[in-house]
Amino acid sequence: MLYKYTLSAQREDLYNITTQVREAVANSGITSGIAVVYCPHTTAGITINENADPDVIHDLLIGLNKAFPDRAEFRHGEGNSAAHLKASAMGSSATVIIDGGKLVLGTWQGIYFCEFDPPRNRKFYVKIIGA
Ligand code: ZN
Numbered sequence: 492m493l494y495k496y497t498l499s500a501q502r503e504d505l506y507n508i509t510t511q512v513r514e515a516v517a518n519s520g521i522t523s524g525i526a527v528v529y530c531p532h533t534t535a536g537i538t539i540n541e542n543a544d545p546d547v548i549h550d551l552l553i554g555l556n557k558a559f560p561d562r563a564e565f566r567h568g569e570g571n572s573a574a575h576l577k578a579s580a581m582g583s584s585a586t587v588i589i590d591g592g593k594l595v596l597g598t599w600q601g602i603y604f605c606e607f608d609p610p611r612n613r614k615f616y617v618k619i620i621g622a
Contacts, residue, residue, distance in 0.1 A: 492519045494617040500606035505548045509601045513594060515617035522592040524621040529584040534574035534608035536581030542601025555580065574607035581605045
């Protein structure tokens with residue numbers, strides 16, 4: 492089963508989408524398999540990281556912006572090469588095991604949609620595969 496979600500990303504941020512992925516798993520009726528969370532954009536990504544302390548997300552964004560600053564020598568005419576770099580660093584998908592009808596996530600893990608070129612209306616997909 493394939494589920495499509497939309498997201499209005501008004502600022503650069505990591506948006507917690509764990510609830511939507513859990514909802515897709517519940518709606519699928521699949522109790523054993525995998526969930527693939529996929530972002531079909533080139534300046535946004537998907538990652539799994541800590542959901543307990545919001546300062547972790549704050550610090551991730553600071554670290555990414557220090558690691559991938561805008562640079563005068565970039566040639567891409569759209570002017571958002573730093574966003575493309577950050578998107579590639581995060582990757583465009585995450586795969587999570589489903590067992591007992593639930594996502595096998597660690598206690599402190601959440602699934603995040605990463606927006607690096609706001610404001611944008613985004614979408615992401617959740618594919619549930621029974622196995
Ligand atoms: Zn671009």
